Amino acid sequence: xxxxxxxxxxxxxxxxxxxxxxxxxxxxxxxxxxxxxxxxxxxxxxxxxxxxxxxxxxxxxxxxxxxxxxxxxxxxxxxxxxxxxxxxxxxxxxxxxxxxxxxxxxxxxxxxxxxxxxxxxxxxxxxxxxxxxxxxxxxxxxxxxxxxxxxxxxxxxxxxxxxxxxxxxxxxxxxxxxxxxxxxxxxxxxxxxxxxxxxxxxxxxxxxxxxxxxxxxxxxxxxxxxxxxxxxxxxxxxxxxxxxxxxxxxxxxxxxxxxxxxxxxxxxxx
Amino acid sequence: xxxxxxxxxxxxxxxxxxxxxxxxxxxxxxxxxxxxxxxxxxxxxxxxxxxxxxxxxxxxxxxxxxxxxxxxxxxxxxxxxxxxxxxxxxxxxxxxxxxxxxxxxxxxxxxxxxxxxxxxxxxxxxxxxxxxxxxxxxxxxxxxxxxxxxxxxxxxxxxxxxxxxxxxxxxxxxxxxxxxxxxxxxxxxxxxxxxxxxxxxxxxxxxxxxxxxxxxxxxxxxxxxxxxxxxxxxxxxxxxxxxxxxxxxxxxxxxxxxxxxxxxxxxxxxxxxxxxxxxxxxxxxxxxxxxxxxxxx
Numbered sequence: 001x002x003x004x005x006x007x008x009x010x011x012x013x014x015x016x017x018x019x020x021x022x023x024x025x026x027x028x029x030x031x032x033x034x035x036x037x038x039x040x041x042x043x044x045x046x047x048x049x050x051x052x053x054x055x056x057x058x059x060x061x062x063x064x065x066x067x068x069x070x071x072x073x074x075x076x077x078x079x080x081x082x083x084x085x086x087x088x089x090x091x092x093x094x095x096x097x098x099x100x101x102x103x104x105x106x107x108x109x110x111x112x113x114x115x116x117x118x119x120x121x122x123x124x125x126x127x128x129x130x131x132x133x134x135x136x137x138x139x140x141x142x143x144x145x146x147x148x149x150x151x152x153x154x155x156x157x158x159x160x161x162x163x164x165x166x167x168x169x170x171x172x173x174x175x176x177x178x179x180x181x182x183x184x185x186x187x188x189x190x191x192x193x194x195x196x197x198x199x200x201x202x203x204x205x206x207x208x209x210x211x212x213x214x215x216x217x218x219x220x221x222x223x224x225x226x227x228x229x230x231x232x233x234x235x236x237x238x239x240x241x242x243x244x245x246x247x248x249x250x251x252x253x254x255x256x257x258x259x260x261x262x263x264x265x266x267x268x269x270x
Numbered sequence: 271x272x273x274x275x276x277x278x279x280x281x282x283x284x285x286x287x288x289x290x291x292x293x294x295x296x297x298x299x300x301x302x303x304x305x306x307x308x309x310x311x312x313x314x315x316x317x318x319x320x321x322x323x324x325x326x327x328x329x330x331x332x333x334x335x336x337x338x339x340x341x342x343x344x345x346x347x348x349x350x351x352x353x354x355x356x357x358x359x360x361x362x363x364x365x366x367x368x369x370x371x372x373x374x375x376x377x378x379x380x381x382x383x384x385x386x387x388x389x390x391x392x393x394x395x396x397x398x399x400x401x402x403x404x405x406x407x408x409x410x411x412x413x414x415x416x417x418x419x420x421x422x423x424x425x426x427x428x429x430x431x432x433x434x435x436x437x438x439x440x441x442x443x444x445x446x447x448x449x450x451x452x453x454x455x456x457x458x459x460x461x462x463x464x465x466x467x468x469x470x471x472x473x474x475x476x477x478x479x480x481x482x483x484x485x486x487x488x489x490x491x492x493x494x495x496x497x498x499x500x501x502x503x504x505x506x507x508x509x510x511x512x513x514x515x516x517x518x519x520x521x522x523x524x525x526x527x528x529x530x531x532x533x534x535x536x537x538x539x540x541x542x543x544x545x546x547x548x549x550x551x552x553x554x555x556x557x558x559x560x561x562x563x564x565x566x567x
Binding site: 053074075076077079080082084086090091092093094095096097101104105106108109110111113114115116117118119145161 | 421422424425426427429430432433436437439440441442443444445446447448503
């Protein structure tokens with residue numbers, strides 16, 4: 001479903017060397033898998049997601065989605081098979097447009113948009129039904145501009161919009177990180193329901209280890225642009241938060257050791 | 271009386287410009303300087319074709335098309351060559367100055383005694399004066415264009431266009447090529463602007479190379495007035511507001527001139543007005559803070 005072959009991506013930052021965001025990533029995600037990606041800050045987990053979405057072109061390597069090589073395909077073209085929810089609740093919706101207009105836009109994701117009108121009474125009723133399932137009272141506010149909604153409501157709407165036209169791939173980029181705990185819980189519940197209902201192939205980036213364990217069928221651990229852990233199957237079922245923490249602290253020890261070793265060697269040399 | 275008729279007629283004519291500026295400046299968030307040039311392009315094309323006896327309706331369509339092409343080029347500069355919106359417009363406006371002079375052949379082309387859109391609607395059988403006939407004609411044309419724009423902005427393509435300015439990241443994730451929607455919007459905006467230029471040339475009876483100066487600012491002024499008086503946030507109210515805003519703006523100018531304002535100061539006053547309007551949110555905050563400090567004392 002999703003295949004990364006030797007994907008390499010660096011970013012330029014002013015005043016520093018090029019930062020390697022993805023360091024020869026090789027990974028294969030099967031249809032129907034719900035993958036959670038965890039990692040430290042700057043580990044490349046968001047870059048991994050953006051590489052799937054096509055926000056940038058990679059330096060080398062290839063990306064296959066749905067058995068098609070999309071390595072050089074534009075972001076807006078990939079959108080026909082990808083639904084996305086972002087970390088910032090403001091990113092996923094158009095604030096000046098009404099709830100109904102936003103839903104209509106999402107219903108046509110990846111399709112040709114012409115001069116036909118989708119804001120009909122018939123669609124209104126259909127959207128109302130769909131919005132009811134969110135249990136946020138949005139079904140009576142179809143004409144309200146999205147800018148008036150809370151972060152949690154917007155994120156729920158974005159999630160609904162991302163899955164309205166069933167995507168082949170659903171990408172969730174820390175989509176509960178900017179919400180208060182109660183709203184985050186609601187969004188997690190909704191995510192689980194929507195993904196289960198349509199058996200969506202999902203990749204979710206999260207900073208929360210418990211969330212990574214709570215949701216999904218497979219965990220990818222990232223560090224410094226590399227996938228350093230791939231937990232699936234029976235191992236995934238046995239894994240606890242403590243195991244993940246241990247893996248990361250082991251990593252830190254190794255690095256520390258490396259640094260110490262280097263400085264020792266340097267001292268010995270001089 | 272003629273003064274008011276004139277002001278309202280001008281307001282109606284310039285409302286196409288105001289609608290264009292609304293689409294580019296407000297909807298796309300693209301301050302498009304091209305309009306200072308494309309307005310003249312509309313007037314110049316109209317002038318030269320009318321003088322050569324082309325049918326006025328055909329002339330109107332050609333003028334609009336010329337404006338659209340100018341908008342498309344600005345859009346290409348911005349999207350494909352990644353040039354800053356303001357600079358793309360300025361480059362295009364500057365280039366258009368020469369092009370417009372070429373079209374006109376000189377800096378001022380009089381259009382007296384040529385067949386124009388306005389003479390089409392002149393007849394001995396009308397019981398009203400010519401001014402009234404013109405006013406009605408402009409009013410009907412504005413009504414038609416208003417209807418088309420409101421309709422367009424609610425179509426699927428129109429929604430994608432509106433979301434492009436509002437949240438480009440979102441609409442890209444929804445599979446829309448924002449290069450396309452931006453170019454489309456700039457084409458429509460400059461087509462409307464050229465229509466204003468075409469009509470104003472026929473109304474005034476001449477096309478002049480300098481008639482485009484300050485048009486973006488004048489358009490923004492009308493949009494600002496329109497947004498303030500619009501009774502709601504719905505598209506149909508905002509679009510209607512912009513049209514009324516354009517009329518009010520021309521009436522204000524007529525009033526100021528009648529009250530003895532030196533015409534030389536007109537652009538200065540307009541610029542100051544827009545400056546005030548743009549700073550209004552900040553000014554409101556400052557004034558609020560001033561009062562808060564006083565309250566504490």
